[in-house]
Amino acid sequence: MALTRLAIEGIGMTSQRTRDRMIQRLREQGIKNEALLEVMRKVPRHLFMDQALATRSYEDTALPIGHGQTISQPYIVARMTELLLATEQPLEKVLEVGTGSGYQAAILGKLIPKIYTVERIQALYKQARQLLDELGYRNIRTSLSDGSWGVSYEAPFDGILVTAAPEEIPKALLEQLALGARLIIPTGKQGETQLLKVITRQTEEEYQEQIIEAVQFVPLVRN
Numbered sequence: 001m002a003l004t005r006l007a008i009e010g011i012g013m014t015s016q017r018t019r020d021r022m023i024q025r026l027r028e029q030g031i032k033n034e035a036l037l038e039v040m041r042k043v044p045r046h047l048f049m050d051q052a053l054a055t056r057s058y059e060d061t062a063l064p065i066g067h068g069q070t071i072s073q074p075y076i077v078a079r080m081t082e083l084l085l086a087t088e089q090p091l092e093k094v095l096e097v098g099t100g101s102g103y104q105a106a107i108l109g110k111l112i113p114k115i116y117t118v119e120r121i122q123a124l125y126k127q128a129r130q131l132l133d134e135l136g137y138r139n140i141r142t143s144l145s146d147g148s149w150g151v152s153y154e155a156p157f158d159g160i161l162v163t164a165a166p167e168e169i170p171k172a173l174l175e176q177l178a179l180g181a182r183l184i185i186p187t188g189k190q191g192e193t194q195l196l197k198v199i200t201r202q203t204e205e206e207y208q209e210q211i212i213e214a215v216q217f218v219p220l221v222r223n
């Protein structure tokens with residue numbers, strides 16, 4: 001079924017006013033990138049989750065998307081995207097690991113020319129692909145695979161954003177960063193404090209690590 005304009009714009013708890021309040025909250029939480037805030041003001045987050053949860057979509061919370069997975073809370077999506085964008089280098093091609101609902105990819109797709117996103121659960125991959133098609137995204141490539149191997153045939157990437165937490169950073173992702181590019185990734189064991197990190201590739205062999213804040217993510221599962 002094709003999406004109607006009304007469905008995309010939303011109504012009541014999914015309306016523009018509700019999205020505007022979310023943006024106000026993100027500002028209060030310290031998100032400053034205006035281009036990003038404008039994109040998050042427009043992208044209909046309520047379509048990326050189950051109908052039954054749509055009225056909660058603009059709350060600042062992670063919500064279930066089935067298969068034991070969650071769509072990240074708006075603040076985390078904003079924070080990770082802001083960290084990715086905070087670079088002098090032009091971002092032409094970015095990889096996301098963990099498509100899930102496709103929401104984070106949709107945000108990236110409005111800011112960066114080419115997005116590759118990979119998901120390991122087939123049902124989520126299919127659903128996200130369909131929604132991104134219906135919303136008219138032509139610059140987002142989706143694939144069904146274990147993202148801890150990255151996407152070697154498309155490397156190097158100008159940035160990589162991982163939305164599931166491994167205990168240790170997968171080597172392939174470090175290797176697929178362009179020089180000067182950044183990897184935004186949560187790490188740590190389930191049930192323990194996980195840390196959001198930014199890893200910058202400084203030279204062929206040197207990486208700089210910066211710890212941002214404590215976070216909570218579903219695990220990055222290796223196949």
Ligand code: SAH
Nearest residue numbers: 071098100101104119120146147163220221
């Ligand atoms: N970015 C998503 C968040 C989804 S939660 C969104 O905006 O909705 C994290 C996702 O990572 C889940 O869908 C999970 O299935 C996926 N995932 C976990 N391990 C993975 C792996 N090794 N490769 C690809 N995807 C993985």
